[in-house]
Amino acid sequence: MKAGGALSIWFFTGISLAVNGFIILAAGLYELANPPKHQVILGNLHANIWWGALLFVLGLFFSIRYSPARERARLAASSK
Amino acid sequence: MNLALLLSSNTLVHLSAVDLVIIVFYFILVLGIGLYLKEQANTGEDFFMAGREMTAWVAGLAFLSANLGSLELMGWAGNSYKYGILAAHWYWIGAIPAMLFLALVMMPFYHICKTHSVPGYLKLRFGPGAQTISSISFAFMTVLMSGINMYAMAVVMKVVLGWDLNFSILISSITVAIYVALGGLRSAIFNEVLQFFLIWAGALLIPIMGLIEAGGWTGLKAKIFQNLTELNAPNPGGYTHAWATLGHFSDNPMGINWVGIVFGLGAVISMGYWTTDFLVVQRVLSAKDLRSAKLAPIIGAAFKMMVPFIVILPGLLGLALLRDPQGNLLRLVPADLAWSPAGQAQGLHGYDEVLPLMLARYCGPGLLGLGITALVAGFMSGMAGNVSAFTTVWTYDIYGALINKNASDESKVRMGRWVTVIGVIISIGTAYLVMNAQSIMDYVQELFSFFIAPLFGTVILGMLWKRATPAGGWAGLLAGTLSSVGMYTWVKLDHNAIRYVALSMDAQDQAQNMFRALWCCSICVIVTVVVSLITKPKPDSELKDLVYGLTPLPPEEHVSMFHSPLFWGAVVAVAFVALQIIFW
Numbered sequence: 232m233k234a235g236g237a238l239s240i241w242f243f244t245g246i247s248l249a250v251n252g253f254i255i256l257a258a259g260l261y262e263l264a265n266p267p268k269h270q271v272i273l274g275n276l277h278a279n280i281w282w283g284a285l286l287f288v289l290g291l292f293f294s295i296r297y298s299p300a301r302e303r304a305r306l307a308a309s310s311k
Numbered sequence: 312m313n314l315a316l317l318l319s320s321n322t323l324v325h326l327s328a329v330d331l332v333i334i335v336f337y338f339i340l341v342l343g344i345g346l347y348l349k350e351q352a353n354t355g356e357d358f359f360m361a362g363r364e365m366t367a368w369v370a371g372l373a374f375l376s377a378n379l380g381s382l383e384l385m386g387w388a389g390n391s392y393k394y395g396i397l398a399a400h401w402y403w404i405g406a407i408p409a410m411l412f413l414a415l416v417m418m419p420f421y422h423i424c425k426t427h428s429v430p431g432y433l434k435l436r437f438g439p440g441a442q443t444i445s446s447i448s449f450a451f452m453t454v455l456m457s458g459i460n461m462y463a464m465a466v467v468m469k470v471v472l473g474w475d476l477n478f479s480i481l482i483s484s485i486t487v488a489i490y491v492a493l494g495g496l497r498s499a500i501f502n503e504v505l506q507f508f509l510i511w512a513g514a515l516l517i518p519i520m521g522l523i524e525a526g527g528w529t530g531l532k533a534k535i536f537q538n539l540t541e542l543n544a545p546n547p548g549g550y551t552h553a554w555a556t557l558g559h560f561s562d563n564p565m566g567i568n569w570v571g572i573v574f575g576l577g578a579v580i581s582m583g584y585w586t587t588d589f590l591v592v593q594r595v596l597s598a599k600d601l602r603s604a605k606l607a608p609i610i611g612a613a614f615k616m617m618v619p620f621i622v623i624l625p626g627l628l629g630l631a632l633l634r635d636p637q638g639n640l641l642r643l644v645p646a647d648l649a650w651s652p653a654g655q656a657q658g659l660h661g662y663d664e665v666l667p668l669m670l671a672r673y674c675g676p677g678l679l680g681l682g683i684t685a686l687v688a689g690f691m692s693g694m695a696g697n698v699s700a701f702t703t704v705w706t707y708d709i710y711g712a713l714i715n716k717n718a719s720d721e722s723k724v725r726m727g728r729w730v731t732v733i734g735v736i737i738s739i740g741t742a743y744l745v746m747n748a749q750s751i752m753d754y755v756q757e758l759f760s761f762f763i764a765p766l767f768g769t770v771i772l773g774m775l776w777k778r779a780t781p782a783g784g785w786a787g788l789l790a791g792t793l794s795s796v797g798m799y800t801w802v803k804l805d806h807n808a809i810r811y812v813a814l815s816m817d818a819q820d821q822a823q824n825m826f827r828a829l830w831c832c833s834i835c836v837i838v839t840v841v842v843s844l845i846t847k848p849k850p851d852s853e854l855k856d857l858v859y860g861l862t863p864l865p866p867e868e869h870v871s872m873f874h875s876p877l878f879w880g881a882v883v884a885v886a887f888v889a890l891q892i893i894f895w
Binding site: 238240243247250251257262267271273276279286 | 677
């Protein structure tokens, strides 16, 4: 989307998903190495690891695809 | 507020430091977005209409998210626990046909007349009388609803997390005031899109894990049947059928029949909400061109159809899987009982707590923080949606139309920023008012629905029937609203009146709302038609760009089939029908 100058909403969305995904993935890996006394139901599936990784990858994709540098290049090309 | 209080032990879920980091990051991000967008909100079009330059995707996701608040998520998850899959109708027949109707039939009129608001359209079509009724009732109820939502959020945060009421109210309202006052509608829309992704990221794991635990959809249905049979619930099989039990009022847990669902919900309440409630319509008005404005509600509809997966399914999973620490079936109860001191002492949980309960069941550190962030984001964007819609209607339809007709664009933007802050302050006041008189909350929420159904009757007649006159529109809107309030009061004073208003004594609250909406919209239409036929119509020249048949619609762009709103509308309609058959 255009509105918002060089920073698009998809960039902010990407940052949000990537940071949250990274934190969840890291927490999952820590839990894997140090299993807690009380696990959540289906804790053996380690949802925080694969769900965190998925969000992180998705967030990275959005952040790079709609990075400020690319947006500026796109704006410059469309104004020519 | 110290950390020990935030991490209070006597709560539904317990947050770890990782969870708090995720929540704090969300607040920093939304404030950063508000600050960044301040520079792009200098004119009235920028501040109130987001520059009318949103793409179909952004407008569509914001259109959906403005309605996807946390009260909605938690409330409908609770309703699905209470009523079964019938609750999904509010996402399917109670949304999809109306969204497609808005996209393909009504959007051209809203877009071509370049109105800033729905009351603004009423002024152009019916004159200042209808605009005044609509704008004052909308502004009053919107800011009141914002406060009620704020209070409800604070109560939920207290029950779920143990957070102090004042802390939740102040932090959320100050954040919303800052980012909306700085960036206007654009800022609200940015945060709604962000919230959309956070909600899916935070909530989608619950149905995935739940279905794994329950043994898929078949296992889930079997468990629900077994549990409800054990509890001697009537019609245990009815909880997993969307249509099969709607033949008679007493055959389903909601006490409703197909007439109430199809006509009351599908044809009136849903049409009224999705096509005339300015809170959601404002998002689509921000679209950059007509094709985007038509595509936006279709995109919203496509995702709306999938929302039951993260809202209705967790409620059904709760019905199938939740057990107390002793291994007995956990029975959730109405909120007023659960949240009373006696209920708290017994460890009871309300229907609306089913979503946080399921969240706590499957989500460890990090995931829990994301889920709670999704709920907080939903609350705040709901509040921001109310405040930004209130600001626009106040500035254009009350201040600009009644107080200062010659206000410059610059002064409107200045007014908009101040009214945002004032709107939030009134909302805080309302939240504390509700805190001291909780019963008014239920009444006000029902009152809000009174305005929507007759408004739809007025707008749709105005758009499709050129003979509708200003006097007809005004009288119809007033008669419809008063009749709705009258029926509500009648039932409150005499419970037996339900048999006349909702056609059956089995009708539960939701069923009563459906039938009341159906009657008051019908009254609005009849009065509008009768009064219009005996009063002088406007000349055709004054109705250009406002009424079907007198509005030259721009020719459809020559785009490929995959860019055509009609094509995607048809795809969504087919998927909608398929879902009804699958879950019949």
